[in-house]
Amino acid sequence: MKTIIAIFMIAFSMQSFAQERQLNDSINSEQKPKRYNSIGLRYHGGDVLQSNDFVKGANNTQKAIDYFQALTLSYSVQTNGDREWHHIFNFPYYGVGFYNANFFNVDELGTPTALFGFMGFPLKRWGKSVWGYELGFGLTYNWEPYNKETNPWNVAIGSYRTVYIDANLFYEYALSPRWDVRGALGFTHFSNGSIKQPNKGLNLMAPSIEFSYNFKDRPLLLRSPQPAYQQHYELALQLGGGRSNELYENTAATQEGVAAVTDTIHSFLNLSAALLKQTTWKNKFGVGIDLTYDEKANVQVTTPENLSQQPIVELANSPLDRMMLGVFGTYEFTIDRLSVASYLGVLAIRKKDPNIKSLYQKFGLKYHFRNDMYVGILIRAHNFSVADVIEWNIGYRIKWPKK
Numbered sequence: 001m002k003t004i005i006a007i008f009m010i011a012f013s014m015q016s017f018a019q020e021r022q023l024n025d026s027i028n029s030e031q032k033p034k035r036y037n038s039i040g041l042r043y044h045g046g047d048v049l050q051s052n053d054f055v056k057g058a059n060n061t062q063k064a065i066d067y068f069q070a071l072t073l074s075y076s077v078q079t080n081g082d083r084e085w086h087h088i089f090n091f092p093y094y095g096v097g098f099y100n101a102n103f104f105n106v107d108e109l110g111t112p113t114a115l116f117g118f119m120g121f122p123l124k125r126w127g128k129s130v131w132g133y134e135l136g137f138g139l140t141y142n143w144e145p146y147n148k149e150t151n152p153w154n155v156a157i158g159s160y161r162t163v164y165i166d167a168n169l170f171y172e173y174a175l176s177p178r179w180d181v182r183g184a185l186g187f188t189h190f191s192n193g194s195i196k197q198p199n200k201g202l203n204l205m206a207p208s209i210e211f212s213y214n215f216k217d218r219p220l221l222l223r224s225p226q227p228a229y230q231q232h233y234e235l236a237l238q239l240g241g242g243r244s245n246e247l248y249e250n251t252a253a254t255q256e257g258v259a260a261v262t263d264t265i266h267s268f269l270n271l272s273a274a275l276l277k278q279t280t281w282k283n284k285f286g287v288g289i290d291l292t293y294d295e296k297a298n299v300q301v302t303t304p305e306n307l308s309q310q311p312i313v314e315l316a317n318s319p320l321d322r323m324m325l326g327v328f329g330t331y332e333f334t335i336d337r338l339s340v341a342s343y344l345g346v347l348a349i350r351k352k353d354p355n356i357k358s359l360y361q362k363f364g365l366k367y368h369f370r371n372d373m374y375v376g377i378l379i380r381a382h383n384f385s386v387a388d389v390i391e392w393n394i395g396y397r398i399k400w401p402k403k
Contacts, residue, residue: 036078038214044070044186046206048103051385052156054200059108059153068204070101074118076212080219084226085336088281091221094119097136099164108154110144112190114164119335125221128174135340136166137365140190146198148261158245159196163379163390165189168208177217182210193379193390194244201387229281231402236288238395240270240378244388248301248311262310266295268389274330277402284332284339292324298353324350326360339366341378357382362391372397
């Protein structure tokens with residue numbers, strides 16, 4: 001999983017860059033090196049959002065985990081204007097980063113370290129400064145996860161590896177032709193997508209400061225007018241699947257201090273169809289329906305009279321009780337063939353189950369090939385914060401121009 005996620009964000013993005021057609025240079029090509037790259041060191045220090053009992057103080061230390069520090073070492077490539085999408089997105093940059101955090105509770109949280117890919121998008125450029133935002137996605141490892149015997153308090157992290165998602169707003173100033181300083185305010189989320197429970201997740205909010213060094217003097221970035229986008233419609237047919245982990249407790253045993261838990265893996269399948277309209281180089285909107293098969297829907301849990309025995313978990317008697325029909329709206333931020341996709345949906349037809357929320361969300365990445373096939377990875381969640389499953393997708397789109 002670690003390799004797949006890292007390659008998906010980094011290699012697919014870099015592949016799309018290489019395939020995009022050449023644009024007439026806005027900068028003298030004889031004066032441009034092939035690549036403008038840099039390294040940076042970033043310090044983060046800020047708040048652990050109090051989103052679950054573990055960080056609020058229900059832990060071995062009986063103290064709130066409300067502060068963290070982290071360092072990020074990054075390698076970046078600055079686009080230079082020899083591709084059309086460079087101008088459309090105001091000369092973005094992309095790269096890879098290595099992140100290490102300290103929550104001052106090594107015994108219960110470990111020393112989490114992330115490897116991730118990122119892209120930065122300038123919103124406004126001035127002579128020596130830039131204002132913009134940056135998105136990162138990768139994998140975090142070196143956690144000290146929940147263990148019912150050695151680490152029973154940690155309901156935030158249930159696995160050794162989690163997804164890393166980061167977003168920040170930044171302001172950067174050029175100290176010299178090769179040195180930059182940056183201030184930012186960022187949000188970071190850690191979750192394993194319910195692959196392993198418990199999975200309350202961790203959410204961080206922190207300012208940061210970064211110093212970076214450019215290996216060559218930064219280029220003169222002259223933006224060319226972008227051509228008018230030819231709007232089009234598309235029908236996207238998508239098949240997705242994943243697995244989620246659920247823990248079923250013998251509640252009577254828990255009240256008596258006896259650990260009796262059934263650890264179960266459930267399968268998840270999803271078939272969807274969406275009608276989308278791409279209105280600009282960057283924005284795509286749509287609506288759709290999806291048919292979901294979720295094994296954890298309406299499971300039947302039998303609690304034994306013997307408190308030391310685990311609950312008996314059986315799937316719903318009828319396959320229809322595990323099926324749900326949803327309707328959703330979707331938005332995609334498109335970067336050539338790569339999309340950052342978000343969905344907001346509601347389960348319109350289903351057998352009522354209090355453990356499955358009617359309102360659901362998805363967030364993730366999609367990459368489109370030239371033959372209109374695409375692959376994707378989405379995190380399906382509820383309450384805009386609790387991950388239910390990591391959904392791996394393959395799809396095909398049918399496109400036609402707007403008349």
